[in-house]
Amino acid sequence: MVNAKLLYRDLCRILKARHFVLPKEATPHMLIEATAQAALIQAGDAWAKSHSAYAKHRHAAYISAEFLTGRLILNNLLNLGVLEEMKTLLAASGADITCLEEEADPALGNGGLGRLAACFLDSAASMDAPLMGYGLKYRYGLFRQKIQGLDQAEEPDEWLTSDDNWSVRREEDAVLVPLKDFCVKAVPYDMPVFGYKTDTVGTLRLWQTESLHEFDFALFNDYKYDEASLNKNRAEDITRVLYPNDWDDKGRLLRLRQEYVLSSATMQDLIRLHEKSGRSLRQLPHFLAVQLNDTHPVLAIPELIRLLTQKGVSFDYACRMAQETFAFTNHTVMPEALEKWSMQLIGMLSDEISAILKRLDKRAKRQCGLALIKDGRVSMADLAVYMSFSVNGVARIHSELVKTRLFPDWYKLFPERFNNKTNGVTQRRWLALCNPELTALLQSKADGDCIKDLGCLSGIKPDAQLAKALLQVKRLKKQQLSAWLKLTQGVDIPDSFIFDIQIKRIHEYKRQLLNALGIYDLYMDVKDGKLKDLPPVAFLIGGKAAPGYARAKAVIRYVNSLAQLINNDTSVNGKIRVCFVNNYCCSAAEKLIPAADLSEQISTAGTEASGTGNMKLMMNGAVTLGTWDGANIEIAQAAGEENEFIFGARIEELDAIADSYDPMALYEKDARLRRAVDSLTDAGFPDEDGALKELKTSLLEGASWHKPDHYYVLKDFESYRDARLQALRLYRNDPAAFSMMALKNVLASGIFSSDRTIAQYCEEIWKI
Numbered sequence: 204m205v206n207a208k209l210l211y212r213d214l215c216r217i218l219k220a221r222h223f224v225l226p227k228e229a230t231p232h233m234l235i236e237a238t239a240q241a242a243l244i245q246a247g248d249a250w251a252k253s254h255s256a257y258a259k260h261r262h263a264a265y266i267s268a269e270f271l272t273g274r275l276i277l278n279n280l281l282n283l284g285v286l287e288e289m290k291t292l293l294a295a296s297g298a299d300i301t302c303l304e305e306e307a308d309p310a311l312g313n314g315g316l317g318r319l320a321a322c323f324l325d326s327a328a329s330m331d332a333p334l335m336g337y338g339l340k341y342r343y344g345l346f347r348q349k350i351q352g353l354d355q356a357e358e359p360d361e362w363l364t365s366d367d368n369w370s371v372r373r374e375e376d377a378v379l380v381p382l383k384d385f386c387v388k389a390v391p392y393d394m395p396v397f398g399y400k401t402d403t404v405g406t407l408r409l410w411q412t413e414s415l416h417e418f419d420f421a422l423f424n425d426y427k428y429d430e431a432s433l434n435k436n437r438a439e440d441i442t443r444v445l446y447p448n449d450w451d452d453k454g455r456l457l458r459l460r461q462e463y464v465l466s467s468a469t470m471q472d473l474i475r476l477h478e479k480s481g482r483s484l485r486q487l488p489h490f491l492a493v494q495l496n497d498t499h500p501v502l503a504i505p506e507l508i509r510l511l512t513q514k515g516v517s518f519d520y521a522c523r524m525a526q527e528t529f530a531f532t533n534h535t536v537m538p539e540a541l542e543k544w545s546m547q548l549i550g551m552l553s554d555e556i557s558a559i560l561k562r563l564d565k566r567a568k569r570q571c572g573l574a575l576i577k578d579g580r581v582s583m584a585d586l587a588v589y590m591s592f593s594v595n596g597v598a599r600i601h602s603e604l605v606k607t608r609l610f611p612d613w614y615k616l617f618p619e620r621f622n623n624k625t626n627g628v629t630q631r632r633w634l635a636l637c638n639p640e641l642t643a644l645l646q647s648k649a650d651g652d653c654i655k656d657l658g659c660l661s662g663i664k665p666d667a668q669l670a671k672a673l674l675q676v677k678r679l680k681k682q683q684l685s686a687w688l689k690l691t692q693g694v695d696i697p698d699s700f701i702f703d704i705q706i707k708r709i710h711e712y713k714r715q716l717l718n719a720l721g722i723y724d725l726y727m728d729v730k731d732g733k734l735k736d737l738p739p740v741a742f743l744i745g746g747k748a749a750p751g752y753a754r755a756k757a758v759i760r761y762v763n764s765l766a767q768l769i770n771n772d773t774s775v776n777g778k779i780r781v782c783f784v785n786n787y788c789c790s791a792a793e794k795l796i797p798a799a800d801l802s803e804q805i806s807t808a809g810t811e812a813s814g815t816g817n818m819k820l821m822m823n824g825a826v827t828l829g830t831w832d833g834a835n836i837e838i839a840q841a842a843g844e845e846n847e848f849i850f851g852a853r854i855e856e857l858d859a860i861a862d863s864y865d866p867m868a869l870y871e872k873d874a875r876l877r878r879a880v881d882s883l884t885d886a887g888f889p890d891e892d893g894a895l896k897e898l899k900t901s902l903l904e905g906a907s908w909h910k911p912d913h914y915y916v917l918k919d920f921e922s923y924r925d926a927r928l929q930a931l932r933l934y935r936n937d938p939a940a941f942s943m944m945a946l947k948n949v950l951a952s953g954i955f956s957s958d959r960t961i962a963q964y965c966e967e968i969w970k971i
């Protein structure tokens with residue numbers, strides 16, 4: 204908490220000293236930069252205190268290759284408790300406060316896993332928990348998505364060109380990371396994480412790699428400029444770019460080096476912190492818990508063992524210390540996404556790490572009869588389970604699958620290690636910041652501050668008057684979104700329409716294709732006059748496809764083709780509009796989520812570990828149209844199943860039919876389904892390279908690497924259509940009843956605050 208007037212005073216001084224301007228004369232860039240600097244000055248004391256308190260008692264570290272923070276300035280002002288006053292002060296000075304939205308959106312993550320890490324830091328700071336985040340400072344974040352014609356094109360995201368105003372370089376804490384044939388310097392950049400209504404300021408420490416010697420002067424003087432900069436580039440390459448693949452991306456030495464630099468620099472830092480506070484090395488596990496965010500930082504395990512043995516600890520004792528220090532979170536059941544590095548590649552990374560992994564493999568075989576290295580490849584997930592005291596999934600159903608499908612052998616040996624921590628999202632960003640109108644409405648009814656404690660919502664009575672007020676807020680948020688869509692996407696979406704929204708990475712298992720085929724089906728029925736009672740509905744789909752993922756890219760082409768067809772067809776465009784929202788990212792989410800009526804969560808049962816977008820949408824008064832999967836299940840149970848539209852086969856049913864499933868038979872039998880699937884090839888959509896045709900083949904015939912319709916799109920098609928129509932009709936026939944469902948979702952969303960999740964990590968895993 205800081206004083207807004209003092210913050211404003213510093214801001215004015217900085218603008219004057221650096222640019223000779225008053226706030227009203229400042230460019231957006233100047234204003235953003237000066238606000239950040241003033242905030243760092245005002246909160247400097249508190250940050251220093253929190254930082255020095257961190258290692259005094261038992262504490263935890265969250266290592267993650269991704270932290271998707273999103274824009275920081277408004278969120279930081281909110282958490283510092285000065286957002287409203289600063290807006291007033293700046294407005295009074297004649298400055299344009301909307302220009303604060305021109306801040307770069309740091310996209311240092313792919314999707315859910317990276318955003319979860321950012322939500323966790325916000326919650327930990329807000330609840331005064333000693334948690335530090337460790338990640339990498341990529342020069343290029345996730346690519347920017349452009350639509351060229353109908354297709355996705357990627358552009359580099361050089362977010363640092365607009366300065367990162369919230370980072371502080373800590374040269375004094377730089378460490379050296381030894382790689383096979385060279386050594387790099389990892390320099391930490393610290394970002395403050397301001398807790399909400401508390402003086403606690405957490406730290407996100409991001410490593411950037413540099414060459415040990417900026418230039419090799421001997422070479423430089425010899426006129427060998429190229430060679431001189433070679434070393435510099437080789438070092439800087441490591442943190443140059445975030446890998447845009449949230450699926451599998453194996454066999455790349457550069458990615459492996461990224462993971463090792465993150466692991467090594469972080470463990471060196473944590474050991475140094477521990478030793479600085481005067482404790483013996485052997486006490487490390489009593490003071491420190493390290494949470495591994497999926498397998499990406501799992502090399503921290505052999506790295507800790509390396510560092511401990513280097514300091515004289517025996518190999519076996521080091522192993523025991525490691526096992527008492529690490530905890531592991533799994534975020535996916537897809538076998539393709541479980542990292543397995545070839546030992547050959549590991550050999551190119553580091554001889555020492557290679558040797559330690561071989562010893563660990565032997566030890567695991569001896570102790571447990573289970574191997575870590577199979578067919579010359581080390582399974583990072585098996586290593587993590589073996590060497591951790593806690594293993595968790597991210598929603599109840601997923602944590603069961605972690606035990607029964609992913610690691611059944613380990614579960615038999617160490618059942619006590621396995622636990623569930625259902626994900627959550629921070630209500631600071633995902634309610635207060637993105638939806639101040641709804642926040643004010645809820646706050647007027649709540650007993651207590653729901654932004655501090657979202658649990659307050661459960662005390663509010665869901666009456667008709669409040670449901671009506673929610674409907675009005677929704678309309679307002681749709682108007683705002685509609686204006687933004689006009690501006691950024693050039694499309695007209697009337698705010699009188701129902702907003703049906705699916706936003707997430709594009710993946711086969713998330714089934715954007717099911718959504719799109721369903722839209723085509725509705726379109727044809729309306730056009731043929733068979734569906735006369737469809738209320739006006741806008742289908743918004745947003746998300747990025749990994750650049751090498753042809754099918755995901757084909758889905759984008761299909762959605763854009765549908766949009767063109769439908770939006771230009773005057774016989775239906777008063778009833779249906781379609782929009783592929785370009786460049787979905789954190790700041791786009793903040794616009795889209797508050798305006799949604801229907802939240803599309805339609806993954807194949809058993810495939811989505813949890814989902815967190817579903818929680819953000821629920822919190823903002825969208826009703827879930829979803830499968831019995833991931834956290835959808837817990838959402839439905841919290842709000843009441845009667846307040847969601849649940850459809851589709853459940854996991855048990857899919858298991859039972861797995862061997863006999865015959866999508867071709869469904870296709871041949873069902874004319875409606877056939878019409879939709881055939882539109883991929885027969886609706887006249889441009890498809891020069893045959894990507895749409897290949898989508899159809901994947902549904903009906905499969906491919907060498909999978910059976911036809913691996914994700915049961917055809918199987919769920921009919922029940923999806925029925926559920927969606929039921930939702931749309933209810934909205935039309937009884938908007939008050941629909942809004943009551945939405946309201947019950949909002950009021951039940953308290954348990955999906957990441958404050959609850961973090962409290963459970965603190966109590967049940969980290970013991971802090």
Ligand code: 26Q
Pocket residue numbers: 313314315316317319446448449450451452453458534535540542597626811812813814815833
């Ligand atoms: C792996 C190897 C090489 C390069 C990249 C990767 C990689 C990167 C990111 C693999 C996976 C990811 C991200 C996974 C992810 O975001 N999973 C999501 O995690 C959310 C938070 O727990 C869940 O809510 C989602 O269900 C899950 O899909």
